[in-house]
Amino acid sequence: MVALNVGVAHYWLDHAYGALMHRMKLAPxxxxxxxxxxxxELLERIARQLVNGQEDDESSLVQVPAANWPPPPLPITLHWRTVWETPSARLQEGAFFTPCDEQLRNALPLESYIARVALLTPRNTHPANTSCIIHLAGTGDHGFQRRLKLGAPLLKDDIATMVLESPFYGDRRPKQQRGAKLLCVSDLLLLGRATIEETRALLRWMKEEMGFNKLGVCGLSMGGVHAAMVGSLHPTPLAVLPFLAPHSAAVAFCEGILQYGTAWDALMQDQVLNSGTTLEQVRERMRAVLGLTDVTKFPAPKKPEAVIFVSATNDGYIPRHSVLEFQRAWPGSEVRWVTGGHVSSYIFHNKEFRKAIKDAISRL
Known part of the structure; x- marks a missing residue:
C-alpha cells in the first residue's frame, strides 16, 4: 500500500508540474x-526516408536503394577551445558546421547552422582505452551543464561524455522562439533529423579522429528517441540508452501531459487543413505526422543486448505500454524500471542512468 501511494504521488507530481507549466498558461x-x-511536407518525406531508405516523392529523379541506406555520415571539422583542465580531466567546447544536406540545412533557422558540443575526457587514459557516450537533449535541455553533471562521475570508469546542443535550443534557438516551445510541428521533425545527422557525424569523428575504444549514445525523453534512432542507423554496435523515452513522439504529444501544452486551436486554424476541421481530426493528423518518429519501425541496432531502457513506473508523460512496445520491437534489449514519475526520476535517478551506461558499454 505504501509503494502504491508513493507511485501515485510521483504520477501526480508529473501532472502538477504539467498543470503549472501548460494548463495555467505560464509558458507559451x-x-x-x-x-x-x-x-x-518536406520533413514528412525526409522522415519516411529515415525508415526505409526511399525518397517518398514520385517526382524525385534519385531513388536510394534500401540496401545502401543509410548513407555514411559526413566528415566534419571541429574547432575546439579548452574551458578548464585538471590533472585528471579536461573540458573542451567545440563547434562545427551542421553536416545536414542542403535541402535539410535550408529548412533550418540560420541560428542552428553551427552545432555546439562539449567534451569531458579523462586526461590520464589514452582514447584507445576510453569509451565515449554522446548525451542528447531532452525537451527543454538547453546548454551543456545538466548532461555534463550526469556524465562527470563516469570519468573514473574511463567513460568520456560528449554533449550536443540540439538545433532550436540554447545558442541555436531562433530569435522568435521562446524557450523550448517550438513554433511549428515541422520544427520538431527538423530538430530530430538534424540531431540524428549531427550525432552520426560525431560518432564517425570520435572513432576516426579520436580513436575511442567503445561508443554509445543516450538521451532523456525526446533525447532518448533520437538516441534510439541513431543506434538503429549506426553501422557498428553501439551502447544505446533511451532514458524515460517513448517509442514515438506521438505518445508524448497525443497521450501524455504535453498534449495540454499544445496549441490545438492554432493547428485547427492552420491552412494545411480544410475549414471546419474538428479537434479530433487535428489530433489524428498529429498522430499520423508524429507517427513518423515511431522507432519500432526502425531496424534493431547491431547489438540489441547493448540497448538498455531506463523507464519510470509512474510516468505521467510516457505511458508504460509505450516502453514495452519499444522493447518488444528490439528483442534482446533490456528495460530497467525506477520508482518515480518523469520529473522525479529525472532529478533523483542519475545513479541508475549511470549504471545503465556502464553496463551497456560493458556489453559491446
Whole structure:
C-alpha cells in the first residue's frame, strides 16, 4: 500500500508540474504557428526516408536503394577551445558546421547552422582505452551543464561524455522562439533529423579522429528517441540508452501531459487543413505526422543486448505500454524500471542512468 501511494504521488507530481507549466498558461504552447506549411511536407518525406531508405516523392529523379541506406555520415571539422583542465580531466567546447544536406540545412533557422558540443575526457587514459557516450537533449535541455553533471562521475570508469546542443535550443534557438516551445510541428521533425545527422557525424569523428575504444549514445525523453534512432542507423554496435523515452513522439504529444501544452486551436486554424476541421481530426493528423518518429519501425541496432531502457513506473508523460512496445520491437534489449514519475526520476535517478551506461558499454 505504501509503494502504491508513493507511485501515485510521483504520477501526480508529473501532472502538477504539467498543470503549472501548460494548463495555467505560464509558458507559451508548442506549435503556436501551426503545422509549418510546405516545410512540414518536406520533413514528412525526409522522415519516411529515415525508415526505409526511399525518397517518398514520385517526382524525385534519385531513388536510394534500401540496401545502401543509410548513407555514411559526413566528415566534419571541429574547432575546439579548452574551458578548464585538471590533472585528471579536461573540458573542451567545440563547434562545427551542421553536416545536414542542403535541402535539410535550408529548412533550418540560420541560428542552428553551427552545432555546439562539449567534451569531458579523462586526461590520464589514452582514447584507445576510453569509451565515449554522446548525451542528447531532452525537451527543454538547453546548454551543456545538466548532461555534463550526469556524465562527470563516469570519468573514473574511463567513460568520456560528449554533449550536443540540439538545433532550436540554447545558442541555436531562433530569435522568435521562446524557450523550448517550438513554433511549428515541422520544427520538431527538423530538430530530430538534424540531431540524428549531427550525432552520426560525431560518432564517425570520435572513432576516426579520436580513436575511442567503445561508443554509445543516450538521451532523456525526446533525447532518448533520437538516441534510439541513431543506434538503429549506426553501422557498428553501439551502447544505446533511451532514458524515460517513448517509442514515438506521438505518445508524448497525443497521450501524455504535453498534449495540454499544445496549441490545438492554432493547428485547427492552420491552412494545411480544410475549414471546419474538428479537434479530433487535428489530433489524428498529429498522430499520423508524429507517427513518423515511431522507432519500432526502425531496424534493431547491431547489438540489441547493448540497448538498455531506463523507464519510470509512474510516468505521467510516457505511458508504460509505450516502453514495452519499444522493447518488444528490439528483442534482446533490456528495460530497467525506477520508482518515480518523469520529473522525479529525472532529478533523483542519475545513479541508475549511470549504471545503465556502464553496463551497456560493458556489453559491446
Amino acid at each position: 504552447p508548442f506549435f503556436a504557428k501551426g503545422w509549418g506549411g510546405q516545410k512540414l
